[in-house]
Amino acid sequence: MSALFNLARFDLVSIRLVVDCVQHGSLSAAARASHLALAAASRRIRDLEDAVREPLFERHGRGLRPTPAGRVFARHGLGLLQGMEQLAGELSDLRQGIARRIRLSANSAAINEFLPPLLARYARQARQVRIELEEQLSTGVVMALREGRADVGVFAEGPDTEGLQCRVFRHDQLVLVLPQGHSLAGRGALPFADALDEDWITLSDGAAVVLRQQQAALAAGRPLRIRMQVRSFDAVCHLVSSGLGIAVLPRNAVRPLLAPMKLRVRPLSDEWASRDLLVATRAGAVEPAVGELVDFLASPGAEARAKKV
Numbered sequence: 001m002s003a004l005f006n007l008a009r010f011d012l013v014s015i016r017l018v019v020d021c022v023q024h025g026s027l028s029a030a031a032r033a034s035h036l037a038l039a040a041a042s043r044r045i046r047d048l049e050d051a052v053r054e055p056l057f058e059r060h061g062r063g064l065r066p067t068p069a070g071r072v073f074a075r076h077g078l079g080l081l082q083g084m085e086q087l088a089g090e091l092s093d094l095r096q097g098i099a100r101r102i103r104l105s106a107n108s109a110a111i112n113e114f115l116p117p118l119l120a121r122y123a124r125q126a127r128q129v130r131i132e133l134e135e136q137l138s139t140g141v142v143m144a145l146r147e148g149r150a151d152v153g154v155f156a157e158g159p160d161t162e163g164l165q166c167r168v169f170r171h172d173q174l175v176l177v178l179p180q181g182h183s184l185a186g187r188g189a190l191p192f193a194d195a196l197d198e199d200w201i202t203l204s205d206g207a208a209v210v211l212r213q214q215q216a217a218l219a220a221g222r223p224l225r226i227r228m229q230v231r232s233f234d235a236v237c238h239l240v241s242s243g244l245g246i247a248v249l250p251r252n253a254v255r256p257l258l259a260p261m262k263l264r265v266r267p268l269s270d271e272w273a274s275r276d277l278l279v280a281t282r283a284g285a286v287e288p289a290v291g292e293l294v295d296f297l298a299s300p301g302a303e304a305r306a307k308k309v
Contacts, residue, residue, distance in 0.1 A: 010048065010051070012080075012081065012084065013034060013036070013044070014044045014045075014047070014048055015077040015080060015081060016034055016077070016081055017030055017031070017034045017036065017041055017044055017045065018045070018048065018056060018070065018073055018074050018077055019074050019077050019078050019081065020033045020034055021045070021056075021057060021064050021066070021070075021074075022066045022070065022071070022074040024063075025062075025063045025064055025065070026063040026064060027041055027042060027045070027063070027064055045057065048073075052069060052073065054067070054069035055067050055069065055070075056069055056070035056073055057070050086101075100128065100129050100130070100287075100289040101129075101130045101131075101132055102129060102130070102131050102132070102151045102152060102289060102290055102293055103132050103134070103149065103150045103151045103152070104119075104131050104132065104133050104134070104150065104151070104152045104153070104154070104293075105133075105134050105135075105136050105140070105141045105144040105145070105149070105150035105152070105153045105154075106133065106134075106135060106136070106141065106153065106154040106155070107135070107136060107137060107138045107141055107154065107155045107156055107207070107208065107277075108135060108137075108203070108207075108232065108233055108253070109156060109172060109209075109250045109253055109277060110154040110155070110169065110170075110277055111133070111135055112233055112250075112252075112253040113170070113172060113250060113252045113253050114169070114170050114277070115133070115154065118296075118297060119131055119133065122293065122296055126289075126292070126293075129289055129293070131293075134150070136155075137203070137204060137206040137207045137208075138155035138156045138158060138159055138206070138207060138208035139159050139206040139207075139208075140206060141153040141154065141155040141159075142155060142159045142160070142161065142164070142280075145164055145280060145281065145282055146163060146164075146282065148282070151281065151286075151287075151290050152279065152280070152281055152290060152293055152294060152297075153279070153280045153281070154169050154277060154278070154279050154280075154297070155208065155277065155278060155280070156172075156208035156209065156275055156276075156277055156278075157208070157275055157276045157277070157278055158208040158211050158212065158275075159208065159211075161278070161280065163282065163283050164280040164281065164282060164283060165280060165281050165282070165283050165284075165286075166278045166279070166280040167278065167279050167280070167294065167298040168276050168277075168278060168279075168298065169276070169277040169278055169279040169297055169298060170276075170277045171274070171275070171276055171277070172250045172251065172252060172253075172275060172277060173250065173251045173252075173267070173273060173274055173275075174209060174212070174248050174249065174250055174251070174268060174272075174273040174274075174275065175248070175249065175250075175251045175254075175265040175266060175267055175268060175273070176190065176195060176246060176247070176248060176265060176266040176267075176268060177236070177237065177240050177246060177247040177248070177249050177254055177263055177264075177265055178240065178246050178263065178264045178265070178266060179240055179241055179242075179243050179246075179262070179263065179264070180262040180263065180264060182246065182264065184198070184246070184266060185264045185266060186266055187266075188266075188267075189266075189267040189268060189269035190266055190267070190268060190269060191268070191269050191270060192213070192216050192217075192220075192248070192268055192270045192273070193216070193217075193220040193222065195246065196217060196220060196222040196223075196224065196225075197225075198225070198245065198246050199225050199226075199227040199244065199245035199246070200213070200224060200225055200226050200227060200245050200246060200247065201226075201227060201228050201229075201230070201236050201239045201240055201244060201245040201246070201247045202226050202228075202229050202236070202247065202248075203229065203230065203231065203232075203233075203236065204229050204230070204231050205229065208275075209248055209249065209250075210229075212248075212272050212273075212275075213248055215272075216270060216272060227244060227245045228244060228245065233249055233250075233253050233254060233257070234257065236249060237249075237254060237257045237261050237263060238261065240261075240263060241261040241262060241263055248268070248273075251265060279294055279297045279298050281294060
């Protein structure tokens, strides 16, 4: 019980100092980040080590290296600091009449194609709810849900959804994106395998569309010649427009970029090019506000109503 009593006396400044030491690898840099004199920072670290009865850092000529106890302390300390920041934010929300924050993690396709007008409409009808939107690759969305960093996720089908409750959000169509005058430009649907001699511009690994391309190339017994990988649809299209390769992207997401970047699209005949976007929560009971948001997003009429606004 004495160790727990000592832990209860830790202040947030000292906890942040340990986190900064681990991140910077230097007591002097951590002291500056925490706005402490070097001597005061050193004394705080010694006091913490006395309290936990374990050294938190190994000192060496180039700075600090966390011990196993230091890594555990920093990991839990970071979680505590983040929780306190969230607490402060939610208390501020209450003063402004906002009763609930919902953390929404979504992939690029959902954000580029569907979510902005939907979230604008939802904000008008649910004024006591604040949506915090974070863009992630589809695999990152699933991970955020499983780890409790997101309350709701929207992502393309493909990643393992074990432990999640999923509903269909929207449907989209993947197409070839080509520079003007490319030899593959045409009107008819083309099998993906017929384009495997080309260089490819793709999103980063973990994007659902990249996983589908890799699986299709593997099934065809051909390599997928990835030349460049970037994080956004815009960046992919800029590189395709420059003649560096071709791409596969959602039709609706790239539609606004076609004319200004002088791009062409061609349908794919492969079954996997037609896909669903899913809206999901972790399995089990969800809070009413979270359930209401999921119901709104999964409603087929929500998109049509949002477009009218």
